[in-house]
Each structure stands twice: as structure tokens, then as C-alpha cells.
Amino acid sequence: MMALRIAIIGAGRIAELGHLPGFAQAGAQVVALCAQSNPNLKAMAERFGVERCYYDWRALLADGGFDAVSICTPPTLHREMVVASLEQGYHVLVEKPMAVSIAECDDMIAAADRTNRLLMIAHNQRFRAQHIAAKQILSSGRLGQVRRVHAVFAHGGPERWSPTGQWYFDSASSGFGVMIDLGYHKIDLLRWLLGQEIADIQAMTATFEKPTALDDTAAALMQFEGGTLGTVQVSWAHHPDVIDSVTIDCEKGSIAVPSSFTEPVRVVEQAEAGERIETSIICHTVNGQGWFGAAGAFVTAINDGLPSPVPGTEGKATLDAVLQAYANHHRKNEAHGQAIS
Numbered sequence: 223m224m225a226l227r228i229a230i231i232g233a234g235r236i237a238e239l240g241h242l243p244g245f246a247q248a249g250a251q252v253v254a255l256c257a258q259s260n261p262n263l264k265a266m267a268e269r270f271g272v273e274r275c276y277y278d279w280r281a282l283l284a285d286g287g288f289d290a291v292s293i294c295t296p297p298t299l300h301r302e303m304v305v306a307s308l309e310q311g312y313h314v315l316v317e318k319p320m321a322v323s324i325a326e327c328d329d330m331i332a333a334a335d336r337t338n339r340l341l342m343i344a345h346n347q348r349f350r351a352q353h354i355a356a357k358q359i360l361s362s363g364r365l366g367q368v369r370r371v372h373a374v375f376a377h378g379g380p381e382r383w384s385p386t387g388q389w390y391f392d393s394a395s396s397g398f399g400v401m402i403d404l405g406y407h408k409i410d411l412l413r414w415l416l417g418q419e420i421a422d423i424q425a426m427t428a429t430f431e432k433p434t435a436l437d438d439t440a441a442a443l444m445q446f447e448g449g450t451l452g453t454v455q456v457s458w459a460h461h462p463d464v465i466d467s468v469t470i471d472c473e474k475g476s477i478a479v480p481s482s483f484t485e486p487v488r489v490v491e492q493a494e495a496g497e498r499i500e501t502s503i504i505c506h507t508v509n510g511q512g513w514f515g516a517a518g519a520f521v522t523a524i525n526d527g528l529p530s531p532v533p534g535t536e537g538k539a540t541l542d543a544v545l546q547a548y549a550n551h552h553r554k555n556e557a558h559g560q561a562i563s
Contacts, residue, residue: 240509241292248522254288256282293314298322313339319402321541342533343536345411345532347512353479369471371452375456376404402541405456424554488502
């Protein structure tokens, strides 16, 4: 079988660390790379053996010569690029968040249905080996009902790992702040782990240090349709380390997923006789973030004619929860301001 040919639109840090090496590991060939203003575009293309470079994504789509498009641009650009790529016959992998409005999500989903092309949202945390292990335990039912979940994702800010990360602080590019960036990751992860939708979500936000009017720190409280209570804490203003963890408290025990990709998942459970059993699950992986897993799942789905591993409806559901959190927070602040006045 000829290797799947892929074009990447957006040559920032996520393309460099996740998509380019991830597609290579999956046996696909990246044949074109596009960036509007990245001065390192040609050097990056040369490093990864990409033959064609573009500064205009429309010209890239028009020239063709590939089977699929991977979109790694700021979220306010996703809708137009995704719909255009699908309508020109290409399968699409698009970075999260899928979009910045439900209407944009609907446009993208409709385009995928209309063209019969595969649309996948890059929810990479679903492909992190430790999260897969945790889901397998929950799915087995051995811990009983899931009662409480708590997820944290916090670091020093997107500009710390991405040279072009300043766009995150601009609402015209990002749409919103840290809740739609890191919060989206964890809200989606909890939806996937539990297999439950969110019935209610409330949030509080703050801006402590970043040069933006958007939130750089946020916390959310949610109740899932199955009754599980959840909390999510996210921040771009956390120092000095990175926290990326999940704890799950169940009827008969608990699961702890650590921040470090090299540390084991810890499971504590109560046996029928009442004794405490602790298990450590070591997860071997070459890419702890799950980026390679997401890229590989996209390639496999196309090659084998499988459904999208993360369809647009999943991206829409997660975005809907995030937007509800923002909306409820704003309504609360408005009501509080009216009460004071």
C-alpha cells in the first residue's frame, strides 16, 4: 500500500513536536508544509524531509498531491480551513479546540457528512497511555460507580513552549483564554473516561500575570449526567513545574494518573474481604502527550476505512461544555454587578 500523503497547515510547535514526527511514526508521508509567516518553515521542512513549502494555504489545497490535511493553526481559523479542505476531497485532522462557536462546529460536521470525508479532532489526551489504562479499569467495572473526578492542567504559559505562543493571548486568534485551551483538554478527557455527558457546569476565572484580558487561570465544577461530580483546575500562571494529572474516586477504590509520563498509574481498591489492594500500572510510551497516538489513529482510520476516532460531534460536545462554563460565569458576574449597583 502506498503511504498516506499528508499536508500540514500551520508550522508551529504542535506541528513540530506532534504532527510531523507522529505521522512519520505512523508510516505516513508529509509532502507539504504551510505557514503564513514562520521564518523557520523551510528549515523545518528540510529537517523532516518535506518537499513542498507554502505560505498560502489556499494555494496548497489547490495544488493537491496528498490525501489528507492536518490543521495546526489558531482556532479562529479552523472552520474555514476545515470546510475548504473537506470540500476539496481531503480527510482532515484538526487541532483542538475544534472551533470557537457551536455554529462553526456544525458547519464542519455538515461538510464532513456532505463530502463523505473523515474529520477527526486531535484530542490527544485520549491517546495518552496512562489515560487509556485508567479508562480500561473504569470500563471493567471493578471499582464500581464513579463518584468524583478531579483534573489539573497547569504550566507557565503557552509562550514557554511555543515561540509563537503569544497568539493565545489575543481573542481574535484564540477566541477565549486558558479554559478553552487547557480546560478543553481536561473536560474532554473526563467526558471520555466516564462515558458521560455534562449536565451542569460552573466556572470561575482570573487573570494573574499574562498580558491579556482573557483568563490565564480558571476552575470549573461540573455534574455529569450519570451523577458523577467533577472539578477541573487549569492555569497558564503556574510555576515552576507542570501539573497534568487526574484522580478518580469510585465506589470501591480510586485511580491516580500522575503528571509525569514515566510514573505508573496507581490504583487503590477495597477487596470483598475488606483489605486494601494497591496496584501500579507502568505505561511504556514513546510520546507521553498522546500526540503520536492521535496522528497514528488518524492514519489507521483512513487506511482501514474506519470511522473517525474522534468525530466532530465529540469536539462539539466538549466545546459546548466549555462555552457553557464561560457563559454561566459571565451571567453570574453580571447578576452580581447588577445587585451591587
